Amino acid sequence: MHGPDSTHDPALRSWVESANVPGCDFPIQNLPFGRFRTHGSEPWRIGVAIGDQILDLKLASELCPWPARVSVWLEPLAAGDLNTFMALGTRPRRAMRAALSAALADRSDQGPFLELCLVPQAQAQMSLPCQISNYTDFFTGVHHATTVGKLFRPDNPLLPNYRWVPIAYHGRASSVVVSGTHIRRPNGQYKPQEQDEPIFGPTRRLDYELELGVLVGTGNALGMAKTMAQAEEDWFGMVLLNDWSARDVQSWEYQPLGPFLAKSFASTVSPWVVTREALEPFRQPFVRADGEPAPLPYLDADDNRERGAIDVQLEVQLQSRAMRERGQEPVRLSQSNFRDAYWTVAQMLAHHTVNGCNLQAGDLLGTGTLSGPQPEQGGSLLELSAGGWHPVILPGGETRSFLLDGDRVILRAWCERRGARRIGFGECAGLVEPALPWPPLL
Numbered sequence: 001m002h003g004p005d006s007t008h009d010p011a012l013r014s015w016v017e018s019a020n021v022p023g024c025d026f027p028i029q030n031l032p033f034g035r036f037r038t039h040g041s042e043p044w045r046i047g048v049a050i051g052d053q054i055l056d057l058k059l060a061s062e063l064c065p066w067p068a069r070v071s072v073w074l075e076p077l078a079a080g081d082l083n084t085f086m087a088l089g090t091r092p093r094r095a096m097r098a099a100l101s102a103a104l105a106d107r108s109d110q111g112p113f114l115e116l117c118l119v120p121q122a123q124a125q126m127s128l129p130c131q132i133s134n135y136t137d138f139f140t141g142v143h144h145a146t147t148v149g150k151l152f153r154p155d156n157p158l159l160p161n162y163r164w165v166p167i168a169y170h171g172r173a174s175s176v177v178v179s180g181t182h183i184r185r186p187n188g189q190y191k192p193q194e195q196d197e198p199i200f201g202p203t204r205r206l207d208y209e210l211e212l213g214v215l216v217g218t219g220n221a222l223g224m225a226k227t228m229a230q231a232e233e234d235w236f237g238m239v240l241l242n243d244w245s246a247r248d249v250q251s252w253e254y255q256p257l258g259p260f261l262a263k264s265f266a267s268t269v270s271p272w273v274v275t276r277e278a279l280e281p282f283r284q285p286f287v288r289a290d291g292e293p294a295p296l297p298y299l300d301a302d303d304n305r306e307r308g309a310i311d312v313q314l315e316v317q318l319q320s321r322a323m324r325e326r327g328q329e330p331v332r333l334s335q336s337n338f339r340d341a342y343w344t345v346a347q348m349l350a351h352h353t354v355n356g357c358n359l360q361a362g363d364l365l366g367t368g369t370l371s372g373p374q375p376e377q378g379g380s381l382l383e384l385s386a387g388g389w390h391p392v393i394l395p396g397g398e399t400r401s402f403l404l405d406g407d408r409v410i411l412r413a414w415c416e417r418r419g420a421r422r423i424g425f426g427e428c429a430g431l432v433e434p435a436l437p438w439p440p441l442l
Contacts, residue, residue, distance in 0.1 A: 007101040010421040015111045018051030025424025032272035036124040046077040053118040064113035070099045082130040086236045087361035126271035130362040137366035139167040142342040144369040166343045166351040172264035179428045185435040186265040188249035202435035203246035206403040210379035213241035214365040222358040228301035231349035240270040240428035270428040281420040283307040308344035321406030336372035
């Protein structure tokens with residue numbers, strides 16, 4: 001691990017004034033990557049969020065002088081291809097961050113050139129930040145696993161393998177969508193408790209899941225596993241992830257092979273990738289509670305114990321249709337922290353490859369629902385409503401056991417500590433639309 005460097009200096013300021021506003025998600029210490037365009041007929045290109053602006057890297061490569069090596073690394077970014085840049089590895093990623101930080105810093109010689117390369121975020125259309133060919137969702141949130149386990153197995157909430165294996169299932173990459181995409185309530189088969197046979201129709205128990213997503217950097221060849229040290233070096237960055245879930249469909253279909261249609265209809269990610277380097281000041285020791293077993297050797301390393309955890313604060317907000325009509329802001333439902341996860345990013349990556357499975361640049365790994373230790377810190381409505389038995393009360397007297405049509409769910413995340421500049425992830429939002437009729441209208 002490399003640790004903080006001059007790009008993390010909390011005193012560093014940018015000539016982009018909005019990046020210097022206290023509490024800004026995208027100060028110069030962050031510099032996340034995203035893919036955008038300003039109108040539908042132009043090609044997608046890669047940009048860097050700075051304050052309320054986007055630095056267009058295509059224009060920046062054309063209009064601004066750069067060192068020769070940086071110019072080469074800018075080529076795939078200028079072409080809108082984040083995956084190729086991600087596959088270059090740690091050294092180019094760190095060097096590009098240093099070059100962008102210097103160029104965007106106050107009194108930079110490159111500032112007059114780059115002023116011509118800024119696009120207001122409010123005028124940009126965002127897409128998925130990269131091509132996501134594969135998606136795997138882990139189950140690292142031990143508090144979520146315990147709470148949900150108690151709903152079904154009160155005397156034995158965690159299955160015996162949980163403390164030894166980073167549990168995961170392979171999800172559907174084709175239905176991963178960017179923040180702001182409306183989510184259609186899915187149809188499916190499920191069995192109400194009061195009935196002897198299953199029925200088909202729109203899910204009655206639509207839920208969100210508060211997660212982080214890890215984007216793979218360099219990947220690995222088929223048959224070649226990553227060590228913990230390689231896994232730690234090779235991940236590129238993080239996004240917010242909402243793994244929407246149809247709980248009634250899930251409970252009917254998940255045995256014996258796990259989630260299927262209950263999850264595959266949509267997963268939403270935030271548009272900006274906060275890089276591994278931006279998160280360096282917020283690394284913490286990875287410590288498990290007393291009595292927990294030590295990981296097996298292939299999942300253990302000195303660096304992972306010393307700095308494997310990441311202090312990322314997370315929250316869920318909800319705004320109902322009635323709240324929007326009354327002009328009310330979204331209400332916070334819960335807050336939690338990634339440092340409470342049972343497994344680290346490096347452990348997820350190392351375990352995923354230990355059998356020789358080949359990961360590719362841009363592959364998405366979900367952390368699983370990140371709940372806190374207290375009941376009010378549940379990362380899903382399934383937890384907050386105790387399986388639907390104790391509805392959550394919203395402003396104006398509305399209640400929610402599960403999501404209704406017209407509900408807008410917003411996930412947010414940020415990192416802050418004394419001696420470092422706060423950085424944020426932006427938002428990951430989706431609005432629930434009614435299910436389509438069945439059979440489909442022609």
